[in-house]
Amino acid sequence: MSKDFNPENYILLEQALLRLPQQLMRQNFKSSQKYIERDVNYLSGAANEALNSCLGGTGPEESLQQVDAMIGRLQGLKRKLEVLRDEENALMAKSKARLNYLQELYNIKSVDDKEYERWNRLRLHRLLVDNLLRNGYSQSATALIEANENIRELVDMDILMQCKTIEESLRNGSTAECLSWCQENKSYLKKAKNGLEFDVRLQQYIEYVRQDRSLEAITYSQKYLVPNADTNLDAILRSSALLVFPASDDEDNPYKDLYSQERWNQLADSFVATHHSLHGLSMPSLLQISLSAGLSALKTPSCKSGNHPISFVSNYNSSLCPICSPELNELSKPLPYAHHVRSSVEPDPVMLPNGRIYGRHTLIQFSEEAGLPIGKVRDPTTGDEWDESVIRRVFPS
C-alpha cells in the first residue's frame, strides 16, 4: 500500500477545527447587528427630535443636551463594537493558525517523511487536550497546552470548559447557568426545535414542588411551562399532578420518575448534546473516533494480553502490537477485529515441533544472536531448543 500520502483524508476529519471559530464569528456578527440596529434607530430618532424641537422653539442648552446624549450613546456603541472587534480578530487569528496547520499537510511527501510523524504527534496532543477538556480535566489540559504551546490556537479551551461548567451545575441540581445559556442561544434552539429549555424549567418546577413551595411552583409553571402547552401538554398535565403527590422515595409513588434525581443527569447529558450540536462538535471526541477506527484496524484474532513481550528481529513483532499492550488491551476488547482477505505471513515459513511457525530466516537469525551454536534453533516465544534438522517447511498458501 501506501507510500502514497493523501492530505485530503486528514483534512476531512478536521471539520470542527475550522467550523468552530467560523460559527463563533457568526455569533459575534449577530451580536454586533443587535447593537447597531438598536443604536441606529435611536440615533435617527434623536436627530429628528433635536431638529424638530429646535424648530419648535427650544433653546440652545436643550440642543446641546440632545447632541451630548447622542455622543454618549455613540461612544457606548463604539466601546461595544471594539470589544466585538477584538473578539473577531482573535477568532480570525485562530482560524488563520488552524488553516496554516492544515496547510502543512501539503508539505508532506510520504508516510515515511519525518514531517508526517511530527504532524501526527502534534495531532495526537491536540486530540488529547480536546478529550481531557471534554472529561473536565482542565488542569491536565492546561498543563499539556503549556508543555506544547503550538497547540493553543488549535484547541477550543474556553468553549469546552464553559460547557463542562454548565454540565456540572446541572449534575449538582442547579438550573440557573443552563437557563442563561439557553437565553443566549435562543435563536438556535428555536430553529432546531430543541426542547432543552422546557425540560430544564420543568425540572426547576419539580424542585419547587419537592421543597413544598407550591405557590412558587404554580406561578413558575404558569409563566414558563404553560406557554408551551401545544408541544408539551402531557408533561405539563403530569407535572401538575405533582402538587397533589408529594415527593417521597416510596416505590408506589406513581410519579417517582419525575421526582427521580436521575433526571438531573439526563438533563446534563441532553445539554452537552445540544451544546455540541450547536457548535458543530462531534459527540464522541475526535480521539475516541480515531481510536475506535484505529483499534479495530489493528486488531487481529491473535491479539491477547498474554503475549510474551520479547524483542526479537522479525517481520511481525507481537511484542510491539499496540492492541496487545497493557495500555490498550482491555480497551480494545469490545471492538471488532480487522478484516483481511489475504494471508500475510513471514516468507519461507517453517514449523517447529511444538507447532509454532516462523520464517526460516527469522528463526536462524534469532538463534544465532542468542548465541546458540550453528545447527541449533530456539523458539523465540517459548525458549525451547532443538536441532535445526527438526524444522519442516509448511505451506499456508
Add this chain to the structure above:
Amino acid sequence: MDAITKEFNRLEKNGSFDKYIDDVDELIELLQKTRKTIDAAPQSRREQLAILKSGCTSWTNKMAESQKDIYGALSKYAKVLDKKFKVDIEAAYNPNAFPQSGDKLLDRAVAMHLIRDGQFQVADKLIQEADLDIPEALEQEFMDMYRILESLKQKDLGPAIEWAASKRDRLAQSGSNLEFNLHSLQFVHLFTHPNGNGTRLALEYARENFAVFGDRYLADISKLMCAFLFQSNLQASPYASTFLSPSAWDDVAHSFTKEFCSLLGLSPDSPLYLAALAGAIALPTLLKVGSIMREKQTEWSSENELPVEIPLPPSFQFHAIFVCPVSKEQTTDENPPMMMPCGHIVAKDSLARMSKGNPNQRFKCPYCPNESIPNQAIRVYF
C-alpha cells in the same frame, strides 16, 4: 483547501469590524463638531441640526453597507466550508467502542502515553484529576529512561552502560546485545576522538571492559581490535561504515529504548500514538462504510469483524495474518489453523467441512493430491 484559504484571506480583508469603528468615529466627529459650532454660535443651531440629521441618515446607510460587506464575506467563507465538509465523521464511529465511561480505561491509556512521552507533570495532573491508579514505579522507570536518553544525547554512555550491566541476565535471556553494543560504541567513540591519544584510551577501555564478553562476542571483539591496523586512515578502511557512521548514536538510543521498554513488558512506541495514527489512516474508509450504513439504516453489528478491509502500511502489521484459503476467513482461537500431513494449512472448520464432520473421514487436500483424515492434522501457531 485552496478555495478555503482564498476565501479566508478575502474574509480577513473585507470582514473586519474596523469598518464599523471607522464609521462610528466619523459620526462622533460630526456630532462633536456640531456641538462645538452650536456652543460657539447658538443661532446656527437650526442649520447645524439639519446637517446633523442628514449626516445621521448617511451614517445609517454607511453602516448598512458595512454590514452587508462583512456579512457577505462571512457567509461566503461559511459556504466554502460547507462545500468541503459534507460528511459527518460520527458516521465512522462504532458506538460499541467505548461503552459507559465509568471505567477510566481511556483516561488510563492517555496517562500511560503521557508518561512514556516524558510529559511527567501533565501525567501527574491527570492521575490526580481522574483519580487513576497507575503504579508510581512505572513513572519512576520512565523518568530513569529519559535521564539515560538525555545523557546519550550528550554522548555520555555511562548511565546507559550502568543500566545495561544491572540488567545483564534479563537482557541475555532475550538475546539482546545491548550491553556489548554500548561498550563497542564507547570504544569507537574513544578511538575516533579528535584529540591525539584516542587510540590509546580506546585500547585501555577495551582491556578493561571487553574481557567479560569474550565468550559470546569474540568475533566482534577481534574485528574491533583489528581497527588499530587502520588507525591512520579510517576513511579508506573497511571500518569506515561502522566507525564513522553518523546514525550510530541514534541507533543505540533507539536500541536502548526498545530494550528498556521490553524489560518492562511494554513496546517502545506508544501504543496510543500508533492506534491514533492507524485511526487517521483507517477513517476515510470507515467513513464511507458508515455513511452507507446510515443511508441503509443498518446498525454497526456486534459482529467480531469489520465489514471491510482497511489497508494499512506494512509497518502496522504486528501479527502474522492467516486467511484460510478454503473459507476465506481469518483463523481464531475457536477456529485455529490446522496443518495436514502434506504441509498445507487450512482452518479447522474447513477441515470439518471437507470431511463432512467425521474426524475419520478421508478427504483430499485442496492443494495437492494427498489424502488424509482430520485426526492427522496438527494445530499450528503463527
